Amino acid sequence: MTEENKEKPSHFIRDIIAADIAAGKHGGKVITRFPPEPNGYLHIGHAKSICLNYGMSKEFNGTFHLRFDDTNPTKEEVEYMESIKCDVKWLGADWKQNEFYASDYFEQMYEYAKDLIKADKAFVCDMTAEALRESRGTPTEPMKPSPNRNRSVEENLDLFERMRNGEFADGEKTLRAKIDLASPNMHMRDPAIYRIRREHHYRTGDKWCIYPMYDFAHPIEDAMEKITHSICTLEFEVHRPLYDWFIENLNIFPSRQYEFARLNLSYTVMSKRKLLTLVENKDVDGWDDPRMPTVSGMRRRGYTPEAIRNFCEIIGVTKFNSLTDVALLEHSVRDHLNKTSPRVMGVFNPVKVIIENYPEGNEESLDAVNNPEDESAGTRKVPFSRELYIEADDFMEEPPKKFFRLAPGQEVRLRWAYLITCTGVEKNADGSIKQIRCTYDPATRGGNTPDGRKVKGTIHWVSARHAVACEAHLYDRLFTVERPDADPAGRDFREFLNPSSLTKATVLVEPYVLEVAKPGYRCQFERIGYFCVDTRNSKPGKPVFNRTVALKDSWAKIAAK
RNA sequence: UGUCCGGUAGUGUAAUGGCAGCACUGCAGAUUCUGACUCUGCCUGUAGGGGUUCAAAUCCCUUCCGGACAACCA
Numbered sequence: 299m300t301e302e303n304k305e306k307p308s309h310f311i312r313d314i315i316a317a318d319i320a321a322g323k324h325g326g327k328v329i330t331r332f333p334p335e336p337n338g339y340l341h342i343g344h345a346k347s348i349c350l351n352y353g354m355s356k357e358f359n360g361t362f363h364l365r366f367d368d369t370n371p372t373k374e375e376v377e378y379m380e381s382i383k384c385d386v387k388w389l390g391a392d393w394k395q396n397e398f399y400a401s402d403y404f405e406q407m408y409e410y411a412k413d414l415i416k417a418d419k420a421f422v423c424d425m426t427a428e429a430l431r432e433s434r435g436t437p438t439e440p441m442k443p444s445p446n447r448n449r450s451v452e453e454n455l456d457l458f459e460r461m462r463n464g465e466f467a468d469g470e471k472t473l474r475a476k477i478d479l480a481s482p483n484m485h486m487r488d489p490a491i492y493r494i495r496r497e498h499h500y501r502t503g504d505k506w507c508i509y510p511m512y513d514f515a516h517p518i519e520d521a522m523e524k525i526t527h528s529i530c531t532l533e534f535e536v537h538r539p540l541y542d543w544f545i546e547n548l549n550i551f552p553s554r555q556y557e558f559a560r561l562n563l564s565y566t567v568m569s570k571r572k573l574l575t576l577v578e579n580k581d582v583d584g585w586d587d588p589r590m591p592t593v594s595g596m597r598r599r600g601y602t603p604e605a606i607r608n609f610c611e612i613i614g615v616t617k618f619n620s621l622t623d624v625a626l627l628e629h630s631v632r633d634h635l636n637k638t639s640p641r642v643m644g645v646f647n648p649v650k651v652i653i654e655n656y657p658e659g660n661e662e663s664l665d666a667v668n669n670p671e672d673e674s675a676g677t678r679k680v681p682f683s684r685e686l687y688i689e690a691d692d693f694m695e696e697p698p699k700k701f702f703r704l705a706p707g708q709e710v711r712l713r714w715a716y717l718i719t720c721t722g723v724e725k726n727a728d729g730s731i732k733q734i735r736c737t738y739d740p741a742t743r744g745g746n747t748p749d750g751r752k753v754k755g756t757i758h759w760v761s762a763r764h765a766v767a768c769e770a771h772l773y774d775r776l777f778t779v780e781r782p783d784a785d786p787a788g789r790d791f792r793e794f795l796n797p798s799s800l801t802k803a804t805v806l807v808e809p810y811v812l813e814v815a816k817p818g819y820r821c822q823f824e825r826i827g828y829f830c831v832d833t834r835n836s837k838p839g840k841p842v843f844n845r846t847v848a849l850k851d852s853w854a855k856i857a858a859k
Numbered sequence: 860u861g862u863c864c865g866g867u868a869g870u871g872u873a874a875u876g877g878c879a880g881c882a883c884u885g886c887a888g889a890u891u892c893u894g895a896c897u898c899u900g901c902c903u904g905u906a907g908g909g910g911u912u913c914a915a916a917u918c919c920c921u922u923c924c925g926g927a928c929a930a931c932c933a
Contacts, residue, residue: 335933370932427931434929437861472931482862484929493931512933535864536928557864559926564870570933612882614872616865619926623870626883636896643893671896702894713892745892756892822893 328360349610352391440480521550600830702754
């Protein structure tokens with residue numbers, strides 16, 4: 299193990315592969331795969347699997363395959379397939395020319411099934427799904443054998459061919475492997491491996507009316523692609539003996555299956571069924587709604603692939619069913635965005651500020667640093683004039699101690715502009731603040747203090763005359779609630795798509811934003827949060843922002859004390 | 860209740876028989892042209908019991924707890 303690896307979190311898969319290479323298995327070759335079923339959009343949990351599989355292939359100079367495990371025509375669609383390709387690519391897992399489809403192997407699988415029949419290791423069964431279920435027994439009682447278990451090889455061959463030819467109705471017959479009726483592992487009790495299903499397949503159309511089951515198909519798919527390490531999630535652990543049984547009895551490439559714990563994230567629902575419900579009920583605006591924990595939703599939110607990859611690295615890979623704090627994800631996102639996001643000034647809840655001693659009609663252009671953490675990001679020009687907007691929260695008429703921002707008599711820095719001091723407040727009839735009056739110090743141009751005096755507060759602002767209004771979607775970090783089924787209040791998980799987080803707001807931004815904001819453009823509005831120009835909803839020249847991660851509002855905490 | 864898998868600070872994870880460490884969170888402080896970031900400090904842990912050993916988070920036994928599995932889904 300290298301020094302570098304010692305620094306990394308647990309990764310028993312990495313250790314296994316390293317050991318296999320050291321032992322000369324498969325001639326030191328490593329081939330991994332990510333095998334999604336195209337029946338939904340990828341979510342953050344899939345991202346973990348992608349990072350793992352792709353990461354291992356990369357680390358050990360191996361090959362990575364993207365394979366669509368499309369053996370069930372009922373739920374699969376082209377739209378899903380396309381979205382998966384897009385998301386995997388976006389995450390940076392390059393499968394090069396290695397794009398495969400289980401449906402391309404149907405003919406071969408059919409042949410393998412016949413081999414099994416010829417070896418008297420599979421038989422055609424006439425039982426209904428319900429009868430099968432009843433006959434299966436319990437973990438302590440063995441399964442009752444199928445009345446058709448001892449059909450002759452010839453009859454089975456004939457029947458299986460007729461299944462393929464469409465001579466039987468859906469569900470009328472299945473092909474079952476003949477394994478072990480008394481096995482404590484229910485999956486070994488003569489499992490079904492082919493079923494009849496007249497359903498249009500998104501790729502093979504109506505060519506087939508019989509489809510292989512996962513347990514039969516997967517080892518064959520892996521073997522045909524010479525996958526050395528077939529990495530999947532823990533729930534398939536119980537299936538491994540079956541996987542091995544097919545590998546052995548079909549005498550095919552000895553792929554091996556390894557299992558790791560799937561990702562559970564606090565406040566996040568990752569059940570495909572539930573996500574689909576949200577989409578179908580229009581509780582969200584599609585799979586890529588920024589509140590969704592999908593890869594595409596996160597992309598719209600402004601998360602970066604780098605951040606997601608880093609997250610996957612730091613959470614490690616174990617066999618322990620854990621519940622990862624979503625703060626870990628957000629930390630990764632902030633961490634990357636802090637280094638890379640250009641900064642832009644914006645105001646959500648504007649309140650007008652008049653600079654009394656600034657000449658009316660005058661305006662000037664000030665230099666602002668785009669990213670203090672990245673010099674190469676350069677600077678931009680920000681227009682300044684006598685009338686400005688600042689964030690309402692940045693002003694308090696009667697400030698408590700330790701309020702560093704604008705208040706009567708108090709001086710603050712307008713970022714990249716001037717130091718201003720509040721001289722008074724004008725109010726509306728209802729007592730609300732109409733506008734704030736200030737004076738500026740012309741010697742502090744650019745926000746500098748030639749005399750060296752300190753100001754605690756630096757606030758953001760936009761020139762009233764120049765500001766551009768953009769639409770923004772505000773989203774809380776909340777997707778859904780942790781353990782939604784077990785919510786003590788019995789609330790439905792959909793309720794946790796906080797409707798208040800749906801609000802559209804107008805954000806006033808520097809005119810500069812219009813020059814640079816193309817869909818996907820990310821920036822940070824100081825102290826408010828990170829924003830991403832919506833990759834779906836924005837039109838050229840009129841960016842729509844999605845808020846990403848709210849910055850911690852320390853002031854709220856101070857105020858709460 | 861059967862089989863399998865698992866259990867290290869609040870959370871995620873290191874330590875493969877040899878000083879229980881790291882990160883996130885939380886709290887406190889410093890710094891700051893973002894009350895962000897950054898930096899410093901603090902808090903908290905080997906599920907219980909027994910055994911082997913000079914030495915156990917690690918090996919063995921046992922109890923407890925958690926998860927997966929009994930679709931013609933994947």
